[in-house]
Amino acid sequence: QVQLVESGGGSVQAGGSLRLSCLASGSGSSTECMGWFRQAPGKEREGVASIVGSGRSTLYADSVKGRFTISKDNAKNVYLQMNSLKPEDTAMYYCAACGLRWQASLISGSYNYWGQGTQVTVSS
Numbered sequence: 001q002v003q004l005v006e007s008g009g010g011s012v013q014a015g016g017s018l019r020l021s022c023l024a025s026g027s028g029s030s031t032e033c034m035g036w037f038r039q040a041p042g043k044e045r046e047g048v049a050s051i052v053g054s055g056r057s058t059l060y061a062d063s064v065k066g067r068f069t070i071s072k073d074n075a076k077n078v079y080l081q082m083n084s085l086k087p088e089d090t091a092m093y094y095c096a097a098c099g100l101r102w103q104a105s106l107i108s109g110s111y112n113y114w115g116q117g118t119q120v121t122v123s124s
Helices: none
Strands: 002-007 010-013 018-026 033-039 046-052 057-060 068-072 078-082 091-099 118-123
Touching: 002 091, 018 033, 018 091, 018 118, 033 068, 033 078, 046 068, 046 078, 057 068
Parallel strands: 010 118
Antiparallel strands: 002 018, 018 078, 033 046, 033 091, 046 057, 068 078, 091 118
């Protein structure tokens, strides 16, 4: 079993930065691949960024490329550095684990474990 706890969300003005953290506990192989997803009110959940291992494979949504960076430490925790935030980045952000994979994935069906989410609000 894997437990994922997100933190770091909050309110920020457009152009600002936030760093989300996801503390993971449980089976090591289950957290080899991890990702961040987000869901805004009235919209479908979308994959934001994914990482395998310490970064041998990463993947980003086109909407966040060049602004967001995903990273992972030796303790299996995963982070999302978000810079140049825009109002359209406003959403609940979720951390998720996708187990043993060779390549990162932004497909929610690839993920077996999910955190409770942390809210990010960007004002214009």
